[in-house]
Structures are given as structure tokens and as C-alpha cells.
Amino acid sequence: MAVRAYPWVAATLAVAMVGLALLALGRGEYGRWPLTAFVLVVAVNQLVGMIREFAAGEYGLDILAILAIVSTAAVGDYWASLIVVLMITGGEALEDFASHRANRTLTSLLERAPSRAHRVAASGVAQIVAASDVAVGDELVVLPGEIVPVDGTVLSNNGSIDEASLTGEPMPVSVGAGDQIMSGAVNGAAALRLRATRVAAESQYQRIVDLVREAQASKAPMVRLANKVAVPFTAVALVIAGVAWVVSGDPARIAQVLVVATPCPLLIAAPVAFLAGMSRAARVQVVVKGGGVLEILARLRTAAFDKTGTLTHGHPQVVAVHPQDDGPHCADELLALAAGAEQFSGHVMAGPIVAAAQGRGLAVRASSGVVEQAGHGVAAQVSGRAVRVGRRAFAGAADGEAGASSLHLPAGRLAVHVGIDGKYAGWIELADEVRAEAAGVIAELRGGGVEHVMMLTGDGAATARVIADAVGIDDIRAGLLPADKVDAVRGESRRPVMMVGDGINDAPVLAAADVGVAMGAAGATAASDSADAVIMVDSLAGVARLVTIARQTVRVAKQSIGIGIGLSVVLMLVAGAGAIPAVVGAALQELVDLTSILWALRALRAPRASR
Structure with a gap:
């Protein structure tokens, strides 16, 4: 093959x-x-x-x-x-x-696109049909865990969906009758009825696919560094060869000049430097998909970041446990009982609660009689105690009960309430925490010459502001859909622009940016395939390392080209005077090539000052 x-x-x-x-x-x-x-x-x-x-x-x-x-x-x-x-x-x-x-980007997105739907017939029975057969006005049923096939209006009274693949927001979204939901969202634990408002080809997920296709088609081709000096170097070589022939009257001078004008510093040295830079990036777990990526990053002026999963960890974590004032339960007991009730739940908050209990060394106790009410919470018997975990009212809190009725949580925080034996017992605070390295990465980029840093997120402005303030970003664009993110990147005048993101919702903007960088440790395949570079570990530090490596790589590549061309020009002048026979010139040119290549290999090593 x-x-x-x-x-x-x-x-x-x-x-x-x-x-x-x-x-x-x-x-x-x-x-x-x-x-x-x-x-x-x-x-x-x-x-x-x-x-x-x-x-x-x-x-x-x-x-x-x-x-x-x-x-x-x-x-x-x-x-x-x-x-x-x-x-x-x-x-x-x-x-x-x-x-x-x-081309694998489009293949990946198409494979993930909703392919079928459960359409309710006139008899009231749901039938499986192709998503492309759904018409506006059709009533659909989305089963638990299924992808919403088309944009629609919710008919069910209560439900919960995960829009992380669309907006990047990790927190579940409660929906009820009359709410609008988009295709590509994942349904929660209860079946959801909705009425289609758009056909599949016009729905949100298909829009993401179209945006990736459009962005990749419109991206300007990368210009190789060597091309910039190819024409002038060729012109100089031909002029020297022609002058040497005219002055000497010996046509052999042309061959003597051209043999020392071989473009190995251009053909080999620059690519070797870029390959070395890519190898060095790989050592810090960053995969770069081409030398042209490093060339663009070396001139970076604007850096744009997604919020959820990029500047933050992308999944909620327990940050505090608050037992009810004067209640009989301590924080550890409250958390252990809640974890026991939540251990078999598929709700997005269940895993973090169980993980927090295990992280504190608490035993996650056996549960029985588990009943999960979509949009409300989980009730279970845990070690003989009746435990309810979920919304405040579901957990048994009275309207005027201290600590339960008026929680003033910071933006981005969420409270999960716990009731024990029919009485309100307290609440567990969760948050999608900022990455510890995020502020340092932003500062390092600014210190390295990046003029403008902005946040592009589908989350609300209040939550976005909290995260932006924590990491040092002033330009915040909140409440954005994938198309809005693409418009923000395309409208930025300070170019080149690097976009850092994860998830399917970031695939279009990663493709539209001059350089797209995906957080690929746990991100969607579509994001990784759309990106020009993929960070393979769950750390944002790779972004700053990548930009530093790019700048050094281009600097070394330019130096190697300059050394090779400089020596070649000197040899051409000497050969033009007849002082270097063709065979000797070929041997000398090999030394020039070797010198340029060895210099280019310096891109494999970090500068002494940065080690």
C-alpha cells in the first residue's frame, strides 16, 4: 500500500x-x-x-x-x-x-453525530427512525444517556441534560417544559420528551461539523521558513555563476559555483531543526502535527482559552462539607452517608462525592432501596439511616431553616443538600476548580511577548469572571456557542492567534485559529483531530512550554540557514574565482551541510538559562 x-x-x-x-x-x-x-x-x-x-x-x-x-x-x-x-x-x-x-476530524465528528431518534407515532408508540427523517414538529423521546438528535422544545416537566459537548459547562442543566435544548446534548437519568424545532441538518451538532469543514477549508496554507529565502538564494547563486563564466570565459566555472550552492541548509537544516523541536515537544508530552505549527507559534501575538476543562479541571470537585448548624452529624459522617447513597447513581455530582469520601479515607457504606428521582435527587437506606441527597427541598430542608434557605455561593459553585432520617443535615459544596498552573501559564505567555489573552466560554459571565480574575485574563467573552467562538477568533486583528480548548464544542474554533491546541488527555477526539498540537497530559503547563520551544526552534532554524547560506556564498565567491575545483567544492559543501545540520540539532536541547 x-x-x-x-x-x-x-x-x-x-x-x-x-x-x-x-x-x-x-x-x-x-x-x-x-x-x-x-x-x-x-x-x-x-x-x-x-x-x-x-x-x-x-x-x-x-x-x-x-x-x-x-x-x-x-x-x-x-x-x-x-x-x-x-x-x-x-x-x-x-x-x-x-x-x-x-481529514480524520470530519470522520470523527460524523461518527459522533446523532444517527437515530425515537419518534412518537400517532398511536403514542415511540418508533426508531433515522435522525435525518425527523421533521419539525415531530414529538420525540430521548432515553436516559442518549444524545439529543435534533434541536427541540422540552415537553417533559422535569429533566436534566449534560451540555458539556456543546458549551463546555460540566454542571448538569435542569430543564422543564418549554425549555429549548440543542442536539448533541446528552440526556440525564430520566426519559425526556421534546418537540423538534429544526431538522438534523440545521441543528446545533451538524452546525459544529459544518464549522470545522469551513474553518479547515479557509485556513491559509503554512509557509515554510526556507521558502522565504529560496528565491533570493537561487538568484545570488545564478548571478555569481554567470559573472564567473563571463569574467573567466570558462563555462566550467558555472558547475564549480553551483556545486557549492546546493540548498542543503534549506532542504535539510531547517526541517531538521523543526523535527528536533517537535521531538523536544514530544518529550514534554505535547504532540505537534507539523513544523509549520512551530513557525506560527514563534510569532504568536494572541492567545485564547476555553474555560471549562482548559483553565479549569473540567469536572466538579468537592471543596467543602457544611453540616447543619447545631446538627448531630459531623462533616465526615455527612459525606460518608451521602457517598453511600450516591455510589450507584449516574448523576454527574455522584462521582465527585464518592471520590471525596474515599479521598478522606472514609468507608463508602452499603446502600439499599435506592430510588433516584430525576431532577430532584437520590434516596437510599445507608447503614440503617434514611438518606436523601439532592435539591434542598428534596433533602427535607424547611424554608426558614438556617444554612439551607439562602446560600450565597460564589459563581461556579454548586450545593448538594443532604437529609438524614427525615431531617435536613447539611450540604456539600462543589466547584470546577481552576488549574493550579493556569495563572503561571498566562503570566509566562505575557512575559514571552504575547500581547493579548482572552477567554472564550459558553458559560455565564459571572462564573467566567471569577475564573478569569483568578488566572489574570481581562478580555472575557462569555455565553458563546461554537459559532461565536469562531467569529471571535476570526475577528481578532492581533495575529497569529492560538486557541486552547477541549471537547467537541471547541473543534470548530481550534480549526479556525492560526494554531489550535487541544487538551487531549481526556478531551474529545474531534478536538484533538482539529488541533495543530495536542497536550497529552492533564496540565496546562504544556502550552507555555510549546510556545517556548517554538520560539527557540525557529531561532535555531534561522541560525542554521544563515550559517549554511553564509558559508555557501563565501564558497561560491571563491569558486567563482577559480580557486576551488568542482570535486573539492562538493567536499567542502558537505562540510557546510554538516555544520548547518549539527547547528539545527541544537533545537533538541533547552537553552541553559531555561533549564
């Missing part, structure tokens, strides 16, 4: 093996002509491709590659020609692989 997909790579390797076999047999002279003929065929193929690119208004390193192949073949250094050919054909294969890899 790979051989058929990349025939030039396979052919180059096959020719190289033939040449090496002849060398091993002491018949290296027989390999000269077939290897030379092959590299010239490749040069002609590159020339055809270059002409087509010029016709399309594009330019790059093709002319330099052709000159490198022809000049080295002309002086008999056909092995050097073959190495250049291998780099060219292998580079094309890697670019093709990157393009195919990008």
Missing part, C-alpha cells in the same frame, strides 16, 4: 540498495550510470512540477532542488544527488500524510 502510494520513495530506496550492493561487491563504477540516470529523471519530474507551481502562482525550493541534483550529478557526486532525491520524495510523502491526517 505504501509502495503504491509513494512510488518515488520506493524507487529511490531501491536504486540506493542496488548502488550499495555494487559497492559491496567491489563494482561501484557500474552503479554510477544507473544512479545518475535515475536522479536526472527525478530532476525532470521536479522541473515539470515546478512549472505547474509557477503557473499556479506558487514558488518554493524546487529550483534549488533541481540545481542541487543536476550540479552534483554533473561533477560525479551521484550519491549526493540520490540523498537530495530521497529528501525531496520523502518530504512529499510526509506532506501527503499530514493532509490525510487532517
Whole structure:
């Protein structure tokens, strides 16, 4: 399969093996002509491709590659020609692989899209139909744990949905008759009835898919660093070669100049630096999907962050336990009993409560007679005690009961109330906590030259403000849907823009940004596939490390190109004066190449000052 997909790579390797076999047999002279003929065929193929690119208004390193192949073949250094050919054909294969890899985003999103619905027939019986067959006005039933297939209006009196995949908000949302819900949300523990207000193709989830497709199609192609100097370097080489020929009257001077003008500092040194930078990023658990990503990040001016799951951990945690004033139950007993009742519940708050009890070393006691009322809470018998966990009224709190009637929680906090043996016992406070490293990452980005930092979130303004103040962000855009986030990034004038996010809801904006960075440790596949870089550990610190690595990588790449080109220009001038024969020039050029490559490998190491 790979051989058929990349025939030039396979052919180059096959020719190289033939040449090496002849060398091993002491018949290296027989390999000269077939290897030379092959590299010239490749040069002609590159020339055809270059002409087509010029016709399309594009330019790059093709002319330099052709000159490198022809000049080295002309002086008999056909092995050097073959190495250049291998780099060219292998580079094309890697670019093709990157393009195919990008298409996985749409595949992932389409696989996650709701494919079926339970439509209520005239007889009152729910029938399974394709989501695309749902019409506006149809009554649907969404079973517990199912994805809402289309946008609609809730008909049920009480229900709960998880909109984390759409807005990024981890807290469950209570819904009732008349509320509007969007496709892509996940239903809670009770069946939910709704009336379709949009067909599947026009609903929110499909909009996300369309936005990713549009954003990826409109993203400008990345310009390789070497392309910026390809044309002037080629022009200088041709001018020096032409002047040397005219002044000396010897056409051999052209070959002598061109053989030391091979573009290895451009063809090899810069890519080696970027590969080294990508390898260094991988060592800190950040996967970068191409050297062009590092090039853009090195010029970063604006950084945008999602809130939930990015600046925060993305899942609620117990931050405090508040027994009822003058009540008989201490905090540990209250938490242990609540965990016993919640241990088999699928509610989003159940897991954190059980985890908090276990984290304190408390025994999660056996429960029986568990009854879960959607939108209200869980009732169970725990070690002979009647325990109710959920809403304040469900837990048995009286309207005027101290500590229960008027909780003034900070934005982003949530109270889960507990009743024991028919009496209100207290409440458990949960919050989606800010990542400990978030403020430091923002400060480091600002210190490194990022001019503007903003938060793009689907959450409410009050909660967003609390998180933004904690991490040092002034520009807050709250209450945004995926399309709004895309508009915010596209409308930013201080470019390049980096977007950091997680989850399906961030896939469109990650694709629309100049560089999208996904929190991929537990994020949605769609977000990771849309992103240009993926942080594989659950820490935001990788963002600052990635930007630092990008800046050093580009700096080293520029230095390696400068060293290679500078030495090549000096050698061209000397060769133009007739002081360097072609064979000696080829050997000297190899030293220039080696110097440039070794310098480029410095991108693998962190600067001494930052260690």
C-alpha cells in the first residue's frame, strides 16, 4: 500500500540498495550510470512540477532542488544527488500524510453525530427512525444517556441534560417544559420528551461539523521558513555563476559555483531543526502535527482559552462539607452517608462525592432501596439511616431553616443538600476548580511577548469572571456557542492567534485559529483531530512550554540557514574565482551541510538559562 502510494520513495530506496550492493561487491563504477540516470529523471519530474507551481502562482525550493541534483550529478557526486532525491520524495510523502491526517476530524465528528431518534407515532408508540427523517414538529423521546438528535422544545416537566459537548459547562442543566435544548446534548437519568424545532441538518451538532469543514477549508496554507529565502538564494547563486563564466570565459566555472550552492541548509537544516523541536515537544508530552505549527507559534501575538476543562479541571470537585448548624452529624459522617447513597447513581455530582469520601479515607457504606428521582435527587437506606441527597427541598430542608434557605455561593459553585432520617443535615459544596498552573501559564505567555489573552466560554459571565480574575485574563467573552467562538477568533486583528480548548464544542474554533491546541488527555477526539498540537497530559503547563520551544526552534532554524547560506556564498565567491575545483567544492559543501545540520540539532536541547 505504501509502495503504491509513494512510488518515488520506493524507487529511490531501491536504486540506493542496488548502488550499495555494487559497492559491496567491489563494482561501484557500474552503479554510477544507473544512479545518475535515475536522479536526472527525478530532476525532470521536479522541473515539470515546478512549472505547474509557477503557473499556479506558487514558488518554493524546487529550483534549488533541481540545481542541487543536476550540479552534483554533473561533477560525479551521484550519491549526493540520490540523498537530495530521497529528501525531496520523502518530504512529499510526509506532506501527503499530514493532509490525510487532517481529514480524520470530519470522520470523527460524523461518527459522533446523532444517527437515530425515537419518534412518537400517532398511536403514542415511540418508533426508531433515522435522525435525518425527523421533521419539525415531530414529538420525540430521548432515553436516559442518549444524545439529543435534533434541536427541540422540552415537553417533559422535569429533566436534566449534560451540555458539556456543546458549551463546555460540566454542571448538569435542569430543564422543564418549554425549555429549548440543542442536539448533541446528552440526556440525564430520566426519559425526556421534546418537540423538534429544526431538522438534523440545521441543528446545533451538524452546525459544529459544518464549522470545522469551513474553518479547515479557509485556513491559509503554512509557509515554510526556507521558502522565504529560496528565491533570493537561487538568484545570488545564478548571478555569481554567470559573472564567473563571463569574467573567466570558462563555462566550467558555472558547475564549480553551483556545486557549492546546493540548498542543503534549506532542504535539510531547517526541517531538521523543526523535527528536533517537535521531538523536544514530544518529550514534554505535547504532540505537534507539523513544523509549520512551530513557525506560527514563534510569532504568536494572541492567545485564547476555553474555560471549562482548559483553565479549569473540567469536572466538579468537592471543596467543602457544611453540616447543619447545631446538627448531630459531623462533616465526615455527612459525606460518608451521602457517598453511600450516591455510589450507584449516574448523576454527574455522584462521582465527585464518592471520590471525596474515599479521598478522606472514609468507608463508602452499603446502600439499599435506592430510588433516584430525576431532577430532584437520590434516596437510599445507608447503614440503617434514611438518606436523601439532592435539591434542598428534596433533602427535607424547611424554608426558614438556617444554612439551607439562602446560600450565597460564589459563581461556579454548586450545593448538594443532604437529609438524614427525615431531617435536613447539611450540604456539600462543589466547584470546577481552576488549574493550579493556569495563572503561571498566562503570566509566562505575557512575559514571552504575547500581547493579548482572552477567554472564550459558553458559560455565564459571572462564573467566567471569577475564573478569569483568578488566572489574570481581562478580555472575557462569555455565553458563546461554537459559532461565536469562531467569529471571535476570526475577528481578532492581533495575529497569529492560538486557541486552547477541549471537547467537541471547541473543534470548530481550534480549526479556525492560526494554531489550535487541544487538551487531549481526556478531551474529545474531534478536538484533538482539529488541533495543530495536542497536550497529552492533564496540565496546562504544556502550552507555555510549546510556545517556548517554538520560539527557540525557529531561532535555531534561522541560525542554521544563515550559517549554511553564509558559508555557501563565501564558497561560491571563491569558486567563482577559480580557486576551488568542482570535486573539492562538493567536499567542502558537505562540510557546510554538516555544520548547518549539527547547528539545527541544537533545537533538541533547552537553552541553559531555561533549564
